[in-house]
Amino acid sequence: MKHSDGEPVHSSERTRVHENIAARLENLPARGRSRMVVVVAALAVFFDIGDGASLGLVAPTLRDAIGLTTTMFALTMSATFIGSFLGASIGGYLSDRYGRIRFFRLALAITTLFTLAQSVIQTPVELVILRFLAGIGIGSLFVVALIYLVEMSPPSRRTARTAIVAGIGVGGSAVFATLARLIIPVGPEGWRLVFCISALAILLYIPLRLLPESPLWLVTRGRLDDAKAAMTSLERNSGVSSTQSPAIATCEEVFTSDTPGSTATESVNAEPDTVDIAGGEPVRLTRGPLLVSLVLVSVMLMLYSTAGQSFSMWLPTILDARGFDSSLALTVTAASLYGAPLGCAIVYLSSRFVSRWTMMFAMAALACISIVVFFASDATSVVIASAFVVMAVSGGYSPLTNVTAGEEFPTSVRASGMGFAHSTTRVSNAVAPFWLAMVLNSGLFVLGSFLVGLWVGILAVVSMLRARHIAAQRRASRQQDVDAFSTVAGGDKPLN
Secondary structure, eight states: OBOTTSOBOOHHHHHHHHHHHHHHHHTOOSOHHHHHHHHHHHHHHHHHHHHHHHHHHHHHHHHHHTOOOHHHHHHHHHHHHHHHHHHHHHHHHHHHHHOHHHHHHHHHHHHHHHHHHGGGOOSHHHHHHHHHHHHHHHHHHHHHHHHHHHHHSOGGGHHHHHHHHHHHHHHHHHHHHHHHHHHGGGOTTHHHHHHHHHGGGGGGHHHHTTSOOOHHHHHHTTOHHHHHHHHHHHHHTTTOOGGGSOSOOOHHHHHTOOOTTOOOOOOSOSSTTTTOTTOOOGGGGGSHHHHHHHHHHHHHHHHHHHHHHHHHHHHHHHHHHTTOOHHHHHHHHHHHHTHHHHHHHHHHHHTTTSOHHHHHHHHHHHHHHHHHHHHHOOOHHHHHHHHHHHHHHHHHHHHHHHHHHHHTSOGGGHHHHHHHHHHHHHHHHHHHHHHHHHHHHTOHHHHHHHHHHHHHHHHHHHHHHHHHHHHHHHHHHHHHHHHHHHHHHHHOOOOO
8 A cells, every 4th residue: 555645555554544534533523514424415315215216106107108017117126126236236346446435426427317318218128228227326326325424424423424314315205206296297298307306416416526535445545645635624624623633542532432522422433443454355245254244234234124115115005904994004104104204313313322232222122012012903093103113113223224334344345345235135125025925915913923023133133243342342452451561561671
């Protein structure tokens, strides 16, 4: 590795610069471009989720407009999932190799270009091809937006900021559904405007041109001068002078700080193995502790994705099977969907006082209890309340799982690891409907047990992740004691 001026970089120097940047990020206020990072990431996820929902919104109109059959619609959905799978997995690698902000812009351009192109299609085949290409951008954009947010946020406030982004993001489906309801009936070509609205995401390219590259990523590439310059630019535009920046602080000091007014309630190191010397080759994810992290994070995300999809998408069908009439089923579904943004808000408010791990344990347990109540009760009010709680937990778990996934990998391969883990959820989303249909045909008791089992599985994976973090903390603490003893012993002089 070399400096931007060509001088070689020593590992100790890279570690020192990283610790300095980590300390400065922790003290960065939510002003200026620091706040712009949150806004841009939130809007990117908003448009990403909204664009993903746009196809379902216009599908009935496309039947008459371009002759979209049920088979072609299914093929279009499959093409979108395949594109998202490739986008998340390949996009993560490219983000690790070429930079967060650069690939952020590229993913945004791919998504908006091929989404806008869908507004002029004439045949179902054109739609399938363009949805596949747009899916590549959709999968990439979601991953890189979250990675950039995590690395540009103070470690103690990552959960809160990701909750803001998730809360705004889940609103994408509702907003796009409302706009589609107003636009599509205007005329036979109204559906084309829905795709044009999705393409408005390209306006985010303007603030993205103002935002710096992730300083933590620059450190992993050995570009220490560039990392210092990016951090200084971020501070200057957030109203922090150079005299206010801490000179050097260790990661341990940063993440365990408990000064008045501090929100550092996370009890784990928020940047595990960030300045590793081995570099950023994704093959490292296939062996050792990183392979364990990859497997656990992938399983956690797949279980969570299946649990969320199972309840939200199949809720009307479940209620119908339980004997509720169609109008009441729609009412319960509509009311419960508002639980998701509330769950994100709860996580945002609680993150200042409760650790991320505590929230994950408590919410998974609450989901299990609420599902049991949902299937056991016949009272309409209880059914509505329990469905609302399940959806609130699903919404709140989104930022919790994404922060956990992002922090489980070192910065050098963070996007590759998180990208692959998220790509597995695209596969689970494609397979889940078949499993759910089979389970639903087996009876409501089996379905309820299946849903509870998903959340129990999530709880088990979270427990394993937490146990690994505690073990790592204890090893680090013992190593610090050994180093401190060696330093003292080495400094002793024999008595004459």
